[in-house]
Amino acid sequence: MFVDIFVQKPDQRGDAINVVDVVCDGVKDAVGVDDRWFALRAVDWEVVKSGSPTIWVGVGQVATEHQRICSYCGRALPLVAFNKAKSLPLGVGRECRECRHAQTCADRDDRKRKRAAKAAKEAR
Ligand SMILES: [Zn+2]
Structure with a gap:
C-alpha cells in the first residue's frame, strides 16, 4: 500500500515529520491497516499565503497480478x-x-x- 501526501501550509513553520506522522496515524485509523504496511510514495509541500491550507492524502494499493x-x-x-x-x-x-x-x-x-x-x- 502506498500513501501520497500533499500539504499546503500558511507559512514555513511546522515540522514535516510531525505532519507525516499525524497523517499516517489518520490513515491507519481510516483503513485499519498498520502503518508499517504502507510506504510513503510522495510527500510534497506548498506554502499558501491566501485561502485555506489543505492536506491531500492519497491512499492506494499496487496491483499485483498474483x-x-x-x-x-x-x-x-x-x-x-x-x-x-x-x-x-x-x-x-x-x-x-x-x-x-x-x-x-x-x-x-x-x-x-x-x-x-x-x-x-x-x-x-
Ligand atoms: Zn480471508
Whole structure:
C-alpha cells in the first residue's frame, strides 16, 4: 500500500515529520491497516499565503497480478490461498480459503443447530 501526501501550509513553520506522522496515524485509523504496511510514495509541500491550507492524502494499493484481496478478511494473499472458481475472471473465489473454511464451518454449525432445534421441537 502506498500513501501520497500533499500539504499546503500558511507559512514555513511546522515540522514535516510531525505532519507525516499525524497523517499516517489518520490513515491507519481510516483503513485499519498498520502503518508499517504502507510506504510513503510522495510527500510534497506548498506554502499558501491566501485561502485555506489543505492536506491531500492519497491512499492506494499496487496491483499485483498474483495477489488477490480477500473480500472477507481484506488481506492481500497469493492466488493459491483462494479456492478455484472457474466462473470468475481471476479463476479463484472472492474469499480466501481460511475465510471460506470458517464460513463453511459456521454454516454447518448453524444447520446442525437448526436441525437439533427442530428435532427437539418435534420430540415434544
Ligand atoms: Zn480471508
